[in-house]
Amino acid sequence: MYQYDDYDRRIITERAHQFRGQVTRRLSGEITEEEFKPVRLQNGLYMQLHAYMLRVAIPYGLLGATQVRKLAHIARTFDRGYGHLTTRQNIQYNWPRLTDVPSILDELASVEMHAVQTSGNCVRNITADHFAGIARDELEDPRPYCEILRQWSTFHPEFANLPRKFKIAVTGAPGDDRAAVRFHDIGLRIVENADKERGFEVLVGGGLGRTPIIGEVIREFLPKRYLLSYIESILRVYNLHGRRDNKFKARIKILVAALGVDEFKRRVEEDWTLSRTPELELPDAEVARVSAFFAPPPYELLPNGADQLTGFQLGRDRDFGNWARNNIVAHKVPGYSAVVISVKTPGVPPGDVTAAQLDSIADIAERYSFGHVVVTHTQNLVLPDVKTSALPRLHAELSALELGKANAGKLTDVITCPGLDYCDLANARSIPLSLEIAERFDRIDYLNDVGDVSIKISGCINACGHHHVGNIGILGIDKRGEEFYQLMLGGSPGNDASIGKILGRALAQDEIVDAVENVLGCYLSRRDSPDERFLETVRRIGFDPFREAAYGTASPAAVE
Amino acid sequence: MQIIRNRAITDDDYVHVPDGGELPEGGKPIVTLARYVSEREALLAHHAFVGVRITSDKLPSDIPDLERLALVVIEFPRFTDGRGYSVARQLRQRYKFGGEIRAVGWVLRDQLYYLERCGFNAFELKPGKPLESALEAFGEFTATYQAAVDDPRPIYRRR
Numbered sequence: 001m002y003q004y005d006d007y008d009r010r011i012i013t014e015r016a017h018q019f020r021g022q023v024t025r026r027l028s029g030e031i032t033e034e035e036f037k038p039v040r041l042q043n044g045l046y047m048q049l050h051a052y053m054l055r056v057a058i059p060y061g062l063l064g065a066t067q068v069r070k071l072a073h074i075a076r077t078f079d080r081g082y083g084h085l086t087t088r089q090n091i092q093y094n095w096p097r098l099t100d101v102p103s104i105l106d107e108l109a110s111v112e113m114h115a116v117q118t119s120g121n122c123v124r125n126i127t128a129d130h131f132a133g134i135a136r137d138e139l140e141d142p143r144p145y146c147e148i149l150r151q152w153s154t155f156h157p158e159f160a161n162l163p164r165k166f167k168i169a170v171t172g173a174p175g176d177d178r179a180a181v182r183f184h185d186i187g188l189r190i191v192e193n194a195d196k197e198r199g200f201e202v203l204v205g206g207g208l209g210r211t212p213i214i215g216e217v218i219r220e221f222l223p224k225r226y227l228l229s230y231i232e233s234i235l236r237v238y239n240l241h242g243r244r245d246n247k248f249k250a251r252i253k254i255l256v257a258a259l260g261v262d263e264f265k266r267r268v269e270e271d272w273t274l275s276r277t278p279e280l281e282l283p284d285a286e287v288a289r290v291s292a293f294f295a296p297p298p299y300e301l302l303p304n305g306a307d308q309l310t311g312f313q314l315g316r317d318r319d320f321g322n323w324a325r326n327n328i329v330a331h332k333v334p335g336y337s338a339v340v341i342s343v344k345t346p347g348v349p350p351g352d353v354t355a356a357q358l359d360s361i362a363d364i365a366e367r368y369s370f371g372h373v374v375v376t377h378t379q380n381l382v383l384p385d386v387k388t389s390a391l392p393r394l395h396a397e398l399s400a401l402e403l404g405k406a407n408a409g410k411l412t413d414v415i416t417c418p419g420l421d422y423c424d425l426a427n428a429r430s431i432p433l434s435l436e437i438a439e440r441f442d443r444i445d446y447l448n449d450v451g452d453v454s455i456k457i458s459g460c461i462n463a464c465g466h467h468h469v470g471n472i473g474i475l476g477i478d479k480r481g482e483e484f485y486q487l488m489l490g491g492s493p494g495n496d497a498s499i500g501k502i503l504g505r506a507l508a509q510d511e512i513v514d515a516v517e518n519v520l521g522c523y524l525s526r527r528d529s530p531d532e533r534f535l536e537t538v539r540r541i542g543f544d545p546f547r548e549a550a551y552g553t554a555s556p557a558a559v560e
Numbered sequence: 561m562q563i564i565r566n567r568a569i570t571d572d573d574y575v576h577v578p579d580g581g582e583l584p585e586g587g588k589p590i591v592t593l594a595r596y597v598s599e600r601e602a603l604l605a606h607h608a609f610v611g612v613r614i615t616s617d618k619l620p621s622d623i624p625d626l627e628r629l630a631l632v633v634i635e636f637p638r639f640t641d642g643r644g645y646s647v648a649r650q651l652r653q654r655y656k657f658g659g660e661i662r663a664v665g666w667v668l669r670d671q672l673y674y675l676e677r678c679g680f681n682a683f684e685l686k687p688g689k690p691l692e693s694a695l696e697a698f699g700e701f702t703a704t705y706q707a708a709v710d711d712p713r714p715i716y717r718r719r
Contacts, residue, residue, distance in 0.1 A: 007703045007715060018700045022670065030690070031668070038640055039670050121640065151705045151715060157677035158649055158708070161642025228714070239646045240619065274654055279712045286716040 001062050001372065002147050002293045004112045011154065012109045015116060019043050020102035027099075042122055042160065044115030045101055049424040054096045055118040056108060060128035060146040060170075061089030061375040065362040068373055070111040072358035078104050083358070085343055085351035087415060087466055088167070089127050089375045090118055094422055116154055121162045121250075123153035123235070127169045129178045130376040133294060134384050136332045140190045140198060142172040142179075144291040145227065148282065152228050159235045163242035164250035166235070167207075180377065180493035182206045182215045183469060185252045186234060193221045200227060204234060204264070205256030210461045212468040212499045213253045218265040224287065229276035230268075236275070237267045297370040297385055302335025305388030309337065312391060320395050322406035322444050328391065337388045339369075340408035341381040341398060346438045348402075349431045350416050351379030360401050368394050378415055378454075380408065410447040411455065411520070412438045415466055419459030419476065420483070426459035428476025428483035433457055436513050450520055453534040456491070469493040471535045472516060473500040485512040489519070489546060490538045503543060504551045504559030515550040522549035562691060564672070565660070565682040567698050569691050572684075574611050574631065583607070590633055593618060604628055613664070616643045620651050629659055634680075636665035645678045652679035652709045669694040673701065679709035 004012070019039075026036040044055040056071070063071075071091060075083045078100045079093040086092055096104060108114055117124055126146045133141045149168060153159070159166070169179040172190040181187025187203035200222045206215025222230055238252045241259075256264045312324040329338040341361070344350050353361075361381065365373045368390055369383040376382055386394060398404040407413045414437055417423065419430030434457055441447065456470030460477075467473035473488035484506040491500030507515050520534075522545050527537045538546065544554040551559040563572045574588040583589050583606070590611035596603060603610050604625070611631030612623060620626065632651060634644040644663065651657040662682035663675050672683060672694060685691060707714040 005719070007705075007719065010703045011701060011705070014701050014703075021696075021700075031670075035639065035668055035670075121642075148716075154705055155674075155701070156706050157674035158645045159642070160674050161640050161645065161671075163642075236646050240643055244641060244643075275650070277653075277707065277712055279717055280707050280714060283716065289716075 001064055002059075002290070008112070008151075009109075012112070012114050012116075015043075015114065015155075016102060016105035016109045019105055023098060023102055038120055038161070041120035042117055043101070043105070044118035045096075045098075046119055047424075048094065048418075048422050049420075050422070051095050052098055052101070053092055053094050053422070054101060054104060054115060055086065055090050055092040056113060056115050057118045057125045058090050058113075058375050059150045060126060060132065060143050061130055061377075062143065063373045063375065064111075065366045065371040065373070067111045067113055068358050068362035068365065070107060070113070072355040072362070074104055074107055075358065076355040082352050082354045084349070084418070085353065085375050085379045085381070087377050087379060087417075087464065088125055089130070089377055090125055091375065094418075119165070121164050121166075122160050123156065123162075123166045123168065126150050126153065127167070127179055127184075127377060129171045129173055130374050130382050131178060131329060131338055131384070132172060132374075133296070134331050134333070134336075134338050135173050135176075135178075136330050137175045138173045138332070139192060140172045141291070141294055142170040142188075142190060143294045144287060145188070145190075145200075145224075146170050147290050147293070148227070148286070149231070152231075158232075159239060162235070162239055163244045164247065164252075166238075166252065168231075175495070177494045177497075180466075180469065182497040183208055183212075183466075183493055184215065186231060187215050188227075191221065197223070199223045202230065202234075205253040205261070207251055207253045208463040208466055208468050209251065210248055210463070211251075211253065212463070213257065214497050214499065215253075216256070216261045218261060218268065225281045225283070226272075226276070227282050229280040230272055232280070233268045233272040233275060236271055237264065241267070296333070297372075299333045299336060299385070300387070302333075302387065302389075304334040305337065309388055309391075317392075318444075319399070319404070319406065320392060322448065323395050323404060324391060326406045326410060326448075327408040331385070333385075335388055337386050337391065339383040339386050339391070339394065340376070341383065341403050342405040342407050342413060343380050343403065344407055344413050344438065345402050345405060346412075346442050347435065349418075349421075350414050350434050350438075353381075357401050357403060360397075361403075364394070364397055378413065380413070406444060407447055409452050409454075411441050411450050411453055412447060414438065414455045414457060415470070416457040417459050417462075417464035419457075419465075423459065423464075425462055426476065427461075427478035428459050428485065430457045430459040430465055430474075430476055433474065433476075433485065433509075433512065437516065440513055440517065449524065449530075451530070451533055453520075455516070466493065467491070468499045469497070470500060471538070472519065474512065474516075477506055479506060483509055485509070487512065487515055487519070487550065489543065490535065492535055501543070504547055504556070518549040519546050522546050561684075563662070563682055563684050564691060564694065567676075567695060569695070574609075576613070588630070590631065593623065597624065600625060611660075611662075614647075616641050616647075618647070620647060620655050620657070626651075626655055626657060629657075631660040631662060631682075632657065633662045633664055636663055636667055636671075639666045639668050639671060639686075645674065648675070648679040649709055653712075669697045672697040677704070677706075677708040677710050 203215035420426040458465035488500035613633040
């Protein structure tokens with residue numbers, strides 16, 4: 001993974017020092033809370049419902065064991081003993097004190113981490129495919145470009161006060177988008193042109209929130225050397241012309257929609273022609289320098305472990321067999337597997353990890369996976385490089401930590417926002433609902449039968465739980481002071497991107513999980529074979545049968 | 561009135577003249593863009609140093625005869641309005657503007673470093689904010705990643 005040099009260290013250390021001064025000036029009253037707000041936000045510090053929340057950046061989700069131990073230490077020392085994995089591959093702490101935050105930033109800086117630009121109206125953490133570097137379907141590892149973009153975006157002087165937040169995601173796997181690039185302000189796909197040259201397909205204006213939009217291609221092939229200059233031009237057009245009068249209409253997607261993608265592209269290309277400089281071109285040598293940090297670890301030469309894995313899956317230990325089937329992803333190197341650690345433990349909010357678990361995960365990463373761990377946008381962890389032969393021992397160790405659930409990608413692998421338990425924007429609680437779903441459907445045979453399906457829950461229309469792109473999406477709303485939930489079907493974040501649609505009237509807290517179960521029952525009875533996934537059935541047969549199952553009538557008007 | 565110019569506190573030698581207000585005889589006026597556009601020839605004939613003040617929704621291309629101006633003043637109606645950063649950078653890089661670029665309005669110490677990197681060299685802080693300690697903002701970072709007005713080379717051409 002990337003190692004800081006003297007420049008990176010200085011910048012991050014000086015930032016921590018700067019923030020200490022800013023907190024002092026806030027406490028002395030020299031700056032008002034209003035003026036302090038953007039300063040603290042760009043250091044990852046939010047004011048939540050009950051307390052401050054500190055969001056720590058995990059660039060493209062990649063962590064080393066030393067960093068994981070530091071995150072555990074911070075949870076134990078400055079918080080209530082746990083952290084929460086977010087849908088943008090970060091971790092957040094829900095209970096830090098303002099006066100402790102400068103010390104937390106110092107601790108983070110000591111392991112080459114920070115909380116820079118994890119909130120506020122600026123370029124946020126750059127995210128990537130969580131199987132980057134190991135996926136069989138990958139054209140090229142996106143992480144070197146993510147790191148180049150991380151450095152470029154960190155304290156970019158021109159783009160620190162954008163109309164609204166700005167999110168960039170990169171994937172190097174053309175066939176399977178695991179980074180949801182079509183739902184980012186800028187999505188980048190590494191592609192190959194007819195001359196076998198590698199470059200980027202550039203998408204712009206995607207996003208969720210109140211106005212879900214699938215991003216559109218504004219450049220089919222951008223040579224790599226223009227990566228930064230082209231992105232600067234996109235951001236400049238947005239910075240100058242994006243709406244600032246209404247925060248709900250301020251994202252780039254609204255500007256792209258208002259201008260039309262052709263006019264937006266024309267403005268970007270015009271600025272790019274006039275503004276780009278030779279200095280800003282990305283030299284091959286820099287790409288090579290950064291790529292060297294992501295060189296493959298020293299893999300052993302091993303026989304292909306596919307037969308062994310099949311043996312595990314069919315073996316007598318059913319817990320392990322199910323885990324080996326559901327949580328293991330094929331690795332590009334023979335004899336190795338990528339392991340998804342489910343952080344969706346029944347009874348625990350999705351994505352919450354304790355300090356003790358983090359410490360153990362660090363040890364496990366060192367013993368099994370070259371010291372690396374990846375945070376996924378689905379609020380799980382990945383051990384990227386595990387010997388297939390070691391899976392039984394690994395599963396036993398993870399199970400002892402209550403991290404051995406065999407539900408990756410399955411019904412109980414729910415994504416949720418923090419909801420009304422923590423967030424002052426929320427209209428409804430989302431965590432209790434996710435816990436109820438986890439409890440209701442916690443039967444492995446049922447999970448395996450239902451197969452790959454995603455449930456995503458947001459506690460308000462800001463959509464932090466990505467409900468628009470859940471195969472089943474649930475949105476919490478407030479109805480005359482009571483919590484209600486809208487049920488949506490048909491969303492997908494990937495190459496087959498689609499935005500879910502509302503099935504019928506909002507449901508009360510004691511109705512919503514029954515409705516989910518009825519929808520799943522409809523799928524099980526209507527799928528044309530056990531191989532047809534939930535989303536495929538929804539797309540094939542339409543909403544009426546599901547509406548009938550959930551509401552007792554197929555008529556849309558009757559369930560308004 | 562005191563301002564920060566080129567990282568030092570100094571008396572302002574310009575006078576902000578409201579629309580319809582009297583121009584200082586022989587002095588250095590700052591006028592609105594509207595007044596400049598309508599009285600351009602007379603202004604430039606009578607004053608060796610003319611400053612033009614633009615609101616945050618204006619672009620460099622909205623300012624005629626840019627090369628004859630000594631000063632462009634960019635307003636920050638709120639400290640979160642970031643358009644001025646792009647305007648200043650365009651003025652310096654694309655339009656090669658060599659005069660003073662000044663930030664006025666809701667300008668705070670914690671913006672100075674970024675503003676300077678984008679091409680601003682003068683600052684009128686929000687009234688009531690201390691100038692002396694604000695100068696420390698320029699020295700808070702000793703390294704940068706990006707190409708900007710202060711250095712056209714990104715870090716990968718300096719490392």
